[in-house]
Amino acid sequence: MSTWQQTPGTGYYPGQQGPNTGYPSQNPGYPPQNPGYPPSQGYPPPQDGYNPGYPPAYPGGNPPAAGFVPPMNPPYGQVPPNSGTPFTPPPMQAGMYGTSYAEDPMQDEIKGFDFSEQSIRRGFIRKVYAILMVQLLITIGFIALFLFHPGTKHWFSRHTYVFYIALIATFVLLIAMSCCSNLRRQAPMNYIFLLLFTVAEGIVLGAASSTYQVDAVLMAAGITAVVCFALTIFAFQTKWDFTLLSGVLFVAVIILLVFSIAAFFVKGKIFTLIYASLGALIFSVYLVFDTQLMMGGKHKYSISPEEYIFAALNLYLDIVNIFIYILTIIAASRD
Structure with missing residues (x-):
């Protein structure tokens, strides 16, 4: 035939x-x-x-x-006659940002970019520190304005309600960015909210710093810069995984909150020094913790590269709290 x-x-x-096939069966x-x-x-x-x-x-x-075996017929796992090994679909792998769904491995090559995990993490770290530097410059500008411009300091002393408005705004914006993931991920709203928070925090820190002596504020700023730089280098180099200490740090913050409430009723130089030293220590560990969350890699827990606003916000709050507690220690030791 x-x-x-x-x-x-x-x-x-x-x-x-x-019967009557007309075709000899050469391969029964x-x-x-x-x-x-x-x-x-x-x-x-x-x-x-x-x-x-x-x-x-x-x-x-x-x-x-x-020896040709069609890829879709028979179904996966069925052994076609005389095909040898059954066809097995490729295993599902994690997505680019740690998700559980598989992505097209050729998609990144088609776009012409290298989306390996290390390159994503390095770009994420650079972006976080760039945002953090802008936040710190804005904050330093407000502190310098309150310290070295008498007109601003005099105007603010007559309009103290601005301090309370800024203080309430910091809490509202912080809660909004912490609880609403879409708010801190969608541009440009995430940058707008972060800028508003930074301006409000700068007003609060500038007003608070104006009540201290200029040399004490400058000394606290210098010590904070040195401590934060050393802790950042330590977080990048150490083999200790501080991301496992989230539960311990949460308990430490609760203890610090109890100390802050007691500080309203217990007055004394020794108590203030203990409270400020404990706060500086806790937020120094928090700085290492948040830095390693941002680094990812060898650490057990890491933050998603999409959360660059949240990572910058965490590092900024750690540095601000370290500065406040160091300034309190310096002021209490001089009092």
């Missing part, structure tokens, strides 16, 4: 044993195993080793080479 046709009145296909070990997929009418005879039970995906074309 020159074409693939069913033998009239028999119901048999070529290569399948049966290859009966069609998938009767739901009969060969197309008029299809040319198969080549050696090709299974007629599995027609090609392109009818009318040339028959595939010997």
Whole structure:
């Protein structure tokens, strides 16, 4: 037979044993195993080793080479006749940002970018520190304005309600950015809210710093810069994983909150020094903790690269709190 046709009145296909097939069964070990997929009418005879039970995906074309196994027929895991190893789909892998769904591995190459984990993390760290530097410059500008510009200091002493408005705004904006993930991820709203928070925090810190002596504020700023730089280098170099201390740090913050409430009723230089020293220590550890969360990699827990606003906000609050407690220590030691 020159074409693939069913033998009239028999119901048999070529290569399948049966009466009056007109086609000698040269390979009795290859009966069609998938009767739901009969060969197309008029299809040319198969080549050696090709299974007629599995027609090609392109009818009318040339028959595939010997040993060809169509990828979608039979289903995954089914062993086609004489195919050897069953086809196994590739395992699901984590997405680019730690998600559980698989992504197209060719998608990044098509776009022309290198989206490896290390390159993403390095770009994320640079972006966080760039935002943090802008926040610190704005804050330093407000502190310098309150310290070295007498007109601003005098005007603020007559309009103290601005301090309380700024203080309430910092809490509202902080809660909004912490609880609403979409608010801190969607640009440009995340930058707008972060800028408003930084301005409000700068007003609060500037007003608070104006009540201290200039040399004490400058000394506290210098010590804070040195401490934060040293702790950042330590966080990048140390083999200790501080991301495991989230529970311990939460308990330490609760204890610090109790101390702050007691500070309203217990007056004394020793108590103030203990409270300020404890606060500086806790937020110094928090700075290492948040830095390693931002780094990711070898640490158990890490923050998503999409959370660059949240990471910058955490580092900024750590530095601000370290500055406040160091300034309190200096002022209490002079009092």
